Amino acid sequence: MMIGPIGFAAPWLLVALAALPILWLLLRAVPPAPVRRRFPGVALLLGLRDEDSVTDRTPWWLLLLRMLAVAAVIIGFAGPVLNPERDAGARNADPLLVVMDASWASARDWPAQREFLDAMLAEAGRESRAVAVLRLSDPETPVFRSAATWRGRLPGLAPAAWEPSPQTMQDAAGMLGDAPFETRWLSDGLAREGRGALLDALETHGPVTIIESAKPILALAPAMLEDGALALTALRTDAALARDVTILAHGRDPSGAPRVLAQLPLSFTAGETTAAGALTLPAELRARLTRFEIAGQDHAGAVSLTGDGLKRREVALIAGREDREGLELLSPLHYLNRALAPSADLLDGALMDVLPAAPDVIVLADVATLAGAEQAALLDWVEGGGALLRFAGPRLAASDVSRAEEAPLMPVRLRAGGRTVGGAMSWGSPKALAPFPEDSPFHGLPIPDDVKVSAQVMAQPDPDLAQRVIAQLEDGTPLVTRKRIGAGQVVLFHVTANAEWSTLPLSGLFVQMLERLAISSGAGLPGAEDLAGTTWSPVQVMDAFGALEDAGALPGVAGADLADAALGPDLRPGVYEDEDRRIARNVIGSDDAIAPVAWPAGTRISGLAPGTERPLGGWLLALALVLLAADVLASLGLSGRLWPARAGAALILAAALTLPQPGAAQESPEALADELTLAHVITGDAQLDDMAKAGLRGLTQTLFFRTSVEPAEPVGVNLETDELAFFPLLYWPISPDQPTPSAEAYVKLNRYLRTGGMILFDTRDADVAGFGAASPNGARLQRLAAPLDIPPLEPVPRDHVLTRAFYLLQDFPGRYAGQPVWVEAAPPDAEQVEGMPFRNLNDGVTPVVIGGNDWAAAWAVDRRGAPMFPVGRGNAGERQRELAYRFGVNLVMHVLTGNYKSDQVHVPALLDRLGQ
Incomplete structure (x- = not known):
């Protein structure tokens, strides 16, 4: 039932409002108690009876107060809801079909979409409408069920890391059947083929409403190596305004820890949908990169994986015939070897022997002529994307x-x-290099003063010569020329690769020029013809939120499909490998573009506005209590029983009862330095934070009764403002939409981890992640933990100190069980001595423990000490709760005592307890 913007969950209760006039008459017939006044002369009237008595009447304003209180109770129990989510106009009794793109672009505002969907399902439940959900990224025949059934499945609903294809949209149109229904389409806002046909098919069954966010979508094209720099291009759907974005280059530092290794700011100008820039990095640093992403964008389209595209190159060095054996410094390949060996894998051999190895670059030093078969094979290799570097010399000049x-x-x-420009037989002097032009790959490199050229081969003047010169002498003579051939290029240095004709090979400039030409060659995805006949195994796959996860048992992919096939359930974005190569398949390809969808005229489009419903029942019942309290005060006042002092106290008491009670002020961290205190990270989700605090309260009580540890009452910690050094253990529950801490907070967290603190990350998703479903909580944890200094991790080994810090354990369940728990990996030199049951580890404490068993819910108790959440069933559930408490005790003991149980002095006692 709707009355303006207000709907009612139980409108039949409003019938009770008809009894208000009867209540008015009853209240008027019952006057308030008369005012009592003590008068001595009244004793003369004792015993007399008044035959004509007059009844006083209740004041109209008191009657109105009581009527309003009763009306507020009736309307409050009727379940009023402000702005309930439903279409304007008459109620539609047809079933409701919810169509979701559920693509990588939907991950941009997935929490808002899920909240919006929950509101729609709540509305459908109130109207007793059957509901079906159709995901276009992985369509299945829609089955109409109750709204309550679908609301129970919302936590496991997640977007896919690909987008609906024209074929899947066509398949979805064929699954609709013939029955009428209303459609609400949660669109990701991207234009793609097949939308119009599906919209037409849906409109034949009933009204269709498109629901999409107005926020623009940002995406990132794969990184390309161009002239020594990484070319990065960002895309967007809304070109109205100028905007700045930052590209983060992620990789591993020398210790193997993931970090942000570089940043590149890009600027979108007004009216432009692309922003491009170049990032120049040393070869060693570039080889460590694993992915690029747009800062602040949590979806797969804003992530670009690298594979082997930026790794060490294979360079084949081939020289003409050697006439002067033993003169190493005169060898054509000596300086090339010294310049390329630190950053590339060098290949030696004849040309026809190295071509089958498919090197990235081939260098010909003073090779004048090639046989017909050699030239044809080399030409095919260059057209396929190879880079050929040629150096001049006496043989090339004489041929x-x-x-x-x-x-x-x-x-x-x-x-x-x-041409000879220096020496006894020349009238000139050696020439210096001119500054590199802006379109040259060498632009920006400093030119040393001691680089001089005394001889070179000369280029014939041609119309295309000026376009092919990328370096020249100060007199304008070409020194390095380049020509594109197919997908590859040919570059000629007009001097020798040794120091006979110039001092260039003796300078650091020579190394930098080779780096930009030979090492920084193109790194795009190979074509289908290059990968035909191969099979690639997935190593890591990416979810819709841009997080990488282990590929598990996913099957291999044919090479041709890896290059050309559309992404889907059988081909997911991620990193694939064969015997010796790795290739990254990204959501956005090198030639892809994104554009906003243009719906046909007349299509009904609604914005994505989650959380517009607002229940009013609680507020009305609270108002009724306030009115009844005011009625009591007014009645006491009319009867003369309310003195001024009592009136003030009553008003204060009423205000205290009706106003919301603020939470107890958190004690400052400095005041907690004298006693052990467990803490949880405040996530901004009040329900989740209350559960975390209740869980630590239960663990604190367990520690107090079972161990010598007597912790204080647990507290919540604000990462932005609170000092962390006072807390040995932080419990951090993960939710999909909790905010990302600031850079300053991450500095504090890294300092906390490095100085002995421990963080227990709990994704609370073991109930869904264990069945292969994508977990938004796990994806959110990966993004939250990316800036943290976390060492390499491994599942808890059987001999880890957590298994014996206080209790002997091998499982670590919480409210859920069965998922692995991750801790810091043991050092490589930790070996088990023969005859000893445990490895000899150091005394360090793992800085992080990661799992998803929802420990706080298993630990949580109320103020009376009773468990707040069910765990399992019957005795088995209580046993699981007991193991959860034991894990918590072991965890705190591990934090406080380190790995002291690894000392061999404890081995006899432990063996005795183990029965060995």
Whole structure:
């Protein structure tokens, strides 16, 4: 039932409002007690009877007060809801079909979509409408069930890391059947083929409402190596305003810990949908990169994985015939070896022997002529994306190659002979290099003063010569030229690779130039023809929120499909490998673009506004209590029984009862330094924070009664403002939509972890993650923990000190059980001595413990000490709760005492308890 913007869950209760006039008459017939006044002369009237008595009447304002109180009670129990989620107009009794794109773009505001869906299901439940949910990213025939059934499945509902394809949309249209229904389409806002046909099919069954967010979508194209720099391009759907974004380059530091290794700011100008920039990094640092992402964007489209695209290159070095054996410094390959060896894997051998190895770069040092078969094979390799670097020399200068016409594997035509600009037989002096132009891959490199060129081969003037020169001498003579051939390139240094014709190989500039040409070659996804006949195994796959997870038992993918097939359940974005290579398949391809969807005219479109419903029943019942309290005060006042002092006290008491009670002020951390206190991280979710505090309260009581540890009352910690050093253990429950801490908070957290603190991360998702479903909590944890200094982790081994710190345990259940618990991995040199049951580990404490068994819910007790949440069933559930308490005790003991139980002095006692 709707009355304006207010709906009622139990409208039949409003019938009681008809009794208000009868109540008015009853109240008027019952006057308030008369005012009592003591008068001595009244003793003369004792015993007399008044035959004509007059009844006093209740004041109208008191009657109105009582009527309002009763009306507030009646309306409050009727369940009024402000702005209930439903369409305007008459009630639609047809079933409700909820269509969801559920793609990677939906992950951008998935919590809001899920909250909106929950509100729609609540509305459908009030109207007793059957509901079906159709996910276009992985469509299944819609089955209409009760709204309560679908609301129970909401926690396990997650978007996919791919987008609906035209085929899946066509399949979804064929699953609709013939029955009428109303459709509400939760769109991700991206244009894609097949939307119009599906919309037409849905409109044949009933009204359709499109619901989508107005926020723009940002995406990131794969990184490409271009002229020594990483070319990064960000995309967006809304080009109205200028906007700045930051690209984060993630990788592993020398210790193996994941970190942000570099940042690149990009700017979208007004009216533009792309923003491009270049990131220049040393080869060693670039080889450590694993992914790029747009800061603040938690979806797979804003993440670009790298695979082996940025790793060490294979470079084949081939020289002409060696005439001067033993003169190493005169060898054409000596300086090339010294320059490339630190950052590339070098291959030696004949040209036809190294081509089957598919090197990334081939360097020809003073190789003048190639056989027909060699030239054809080398030309095919360059057209396929290879980079050919050629160096001049006496043989190339003396040959007639590329004289009359441009040779296929030369960037320019050459003049006969060469040019000598320094020495006894020359009238000139050695020439210096000119500054590199802006379109040169060497732009920005400093030119040392001692780099001089005394001889070179000369290029023939041609119309295309100026476009192919990427380095020249101060007199304008080309020094390095380049030509694109297919997907590859040919570069010619017009000097030798040794120091005979120039001092360039003796300088650091030579190393930098080779780095930008030979090491920083293109790193795009190979084509289907290059991968045909191969099978690639998934190593890590990416979920819709951009988090990587282990591929598990996912099957292999054919090479041609990996290159060209659309992403879906059988081909997920992630990292794939064969015997010796790794390839990254990203959500956004190099040539992809994103655009907002343009719905046909007349389509009903609604914004995504979660949380618009507001129940009013509680407020009305509270108002009724206030009115009844006022009625009591007014009645006492009319009867003369309310003195001024009592009136003030009553008003204060009424205010205290009706106003919300603030929570007890948290004691400052400094005051807690004298006693042990367990703490939980405040997430902003009041229900989750209350559960965490109740869980630590239960663990505190268990420690008090079972051990010599006597903790104080647990507290909540604000990561932004509170000092963490006073708490040995922080419990951090994870929810999908909790805010990300600031950079300053992460500095405090890393300092806390490095100085002996421990954080227990609890994703609370073992009930859904254990069945293969995507877990938003797990994805959120990966993003929250990315800036933290967390060492390599492993599942708790059987001989870890957590298994024996106080109790002997092998399982660590909470409210749920069966999921692994992760701790800091043991050092590589930790070996088990023969005859000893445990490895000899150091005395460190694992800084993090990660799991999803929802320990706080198992520990939680109310103020009377009674468990707050059920665990399992019957005796088995109580046993599981007991094991959860024992795990908590072991955890606190491990924090306080380290690995002292690893000392061999404890081995006899432990063996005796183990019965060995």
